[in-house]
Amino acid sequence: MDLSLLYYALQGLAGFIAFVTIWGWLPLDNWWVRGVEFPRIQIMVLGIIAWFGMLVFSSEWELGQWLLFVVLSGTLAFQLRMVLPYTKLWKKEVQKAKDKPEGQAHQIKIMVSNVLTPNDETQKLVDLVKQKQPDILITLESDKKWEQALQQVESDYPYTVKVPLDNLYGMHLYSKLELIDPEVKYLMIDDIPSIHTQLRLQGGRAIWLYCLHPMPPSPTEADKSTTRDAELLMVGKHIKENDQTAILAGDLNDVAWSKTTRRFQRISGLLDPRIGRHFINTFHVKYPFLRWALDHIFHSACFTVVDIQRMPSVGSDHFPVMTTLQYEPEEASKQEGNAPTAQAEDIQETDNKIEEGKKEGEKVSEEHRQEQRSFG
Structure with missing residues (x-):
C-alpha cells in the first residue's frame, strides 16, 4: 500500500x-x-x-x-x-441507592419505549412489560393499534392516559401508581402532545411526572430545533420556578450532551443518572455504529439510582430503556450540589428560546393544518 x-x-x-x-x-x-x-x-x-x-x-x-x-x-x-x-471515568451525578430492608417500598420502575408507529411486533413489548413489570410505562409513537395491543396489560395498570395519534407523536402512560389530575398539553405544536401529571409514590408522597416527545430537527420533520428546545426548556423552567419534585422522561429527540439538554439541566436543577455510569444508546436499533441516546430520564435530587439499563428490541428503531429509582429524601441535600447551576445567561437564553419556540410552533402548526386539509 x-x-x-x-x-x-x-x-x-x-x-x-x-x-x-x-x-x-x-x-x-x-x-x-x-x-x-x-x-x-x-x-x-x-x-x-x-x-x-x-x-x-x-x-x-x-x-x-x-x-x-x-x-x-x-x-x-x-x-x-x-x-x-x-462513562465511569466521571463522578456520578446520582448516588447508588442504599440497600435497606424497606428500600423496595420506595422504589419506582419506569420503562420508556418509542414503539415506532408502523411496527407490528406489538406482542414483543407486551411480553417485555409482563416480564419486567414496570410501575410506569410510557410509550411514544403509539396509535390505536398499540393501544389495543396494550389492553393485555391494562389490568395491572389502573391509571392511564391515552393519546393515540397516527402522526408519529401518539403517547400513552400506564401506571400502577395513582395519577393525580393528569393533563395532556400541546406546548409548542398543536398536534404534538405531552403528559403532565402528579404521581403518588407508594409511601404517599406526590411528585410530578412529565412525559415529552418533541419534534426533532431533521430534513424530514422540523427544519429547526427551536420548538424541541423551547418545549424542554419551558418544562424545566416550570419545574424550577414551582420548586417541584419531578421526574421527566421520554424520547426527547436530543442527546444528553447537546447545548439545549445541558441548559435544561441547569435551568431545572434535575439530575442525569447516566453521568458517571455508562451510555444508554437507544437509537438506532439496526445500526450499532450509529447509535446515540434519544430516550432520557431526569429527576430531582431526592432520588437515587437502583438500576438503569437498555431493554431488548421490540421491533422498533428504538430500544426501550428501564430505570429504577429509589426515593431517598435524606440524600437530597448531598445530591443537590451535583446539579449544574444556571447562570444569568442561561435564564435569558431560556426566555428567548421559549418565545422563539412559540412563534415557530405557530408556523409549524399552520403547516400541519394545511397538510391535513390537502390530504383530507
Whole structure:
C-alpha cells in the first residue's frame, strides 16, 4: 500500500473531524447544524484514529500539518469533554441507592419505549412489560393499534392516559401508581402532545411526572430545533420556578450532551443518572455504529439510582430503556450540589428560546393544518 495515500487520508479525516466539530458551534437552530451534536461518540472515535494516525507520520510534518494537528487536538478535546461524563471515568451525578430492608417500598420502575408507529411486533413489548413489570410505562409513537395491543396489560395498570395519534407523536402512560389530575398539553405544536401529571409514590408522597416527545430537527420533520428546545426548556423552567419534585422522561429527540439538554439541566436543577455510569444508546436499533441516546430520564435530587439499563428490541428503531429509582429524601441535600447551576445567561437564553419556540410552533402548526386539509 502506498503510505502517502494513507497519510493524505488521515489528514483528510483530521480536517473533517475539525470542520464538523467547529460547524456544530454555529449559533443556529437549523437541522444541518444541530444534527452534528448527535454522533459525538462516532466523531470522537474517528478523531482519535486521525490523531494517532497523524502522529505516526509526525516526522514528515510541515507547518500545515502542525496547524492541522493543533486544531484537531482542540476539537478532539472538546468532543471528549462532551462524552466522558457518560462513562465511569466521571463522578456520578446520582448516588447508588442504599440497600435497606424497606428500600423496595420506595422504589419506582419506569420503562420508556418509542414503539415506532408502523411496527407490528406489538406482542414483543407486551411480553417485555409482563416480564419486567414496570410501575410506569410510557410509550411514544403509539396509535390505536398499540393501544389495543396494550389492553393485555391494562389490568395491572389502573391509571392511564391515552393519546393515540397516527402522526408519529401518539403517547400513552400506564401506571400502577395513582395519577393525580393528569393533563395532556400541546406546548409548542398543536398536534404534538405531552403528559403532565402528579404521581403518588407508594409511601404517599406526590411528585410530578412529565412525559415529552418533541419534534426533532431533521430534513424530514422540523427544519429547526427551536420548538424541541423551547418545549424542554419551558418544562424545566416550570419545574424550577414551582420548586417541584419531578421526574421527566421520554424520547426527547436530543442527546444528553447537546447545548439545549445541558441548559435544561441547569435551568431545572434535575439530575442525569447516566453521568458517571455508562451510555444508554437507544437509537438506532439496526445500526450499532450509529447509535446515540434519544430516550432520557431526569429527576430531582431526592432520588437515587437502583438500576438503569437498555431493554431488548421490540421491533422498533428504538430500544426501550428501564430505570429504577429509589426515593431517598435524606440524600437530597448531598445530591443537590451535583446539579449544574444556571447562570444569568442561561435564564435569558431560556426566555428567548421559549418565545422563539412559540412563534415557530405557530408556523409549524399552520403547516400541519394545511397538510391535513390537502390530504383530507
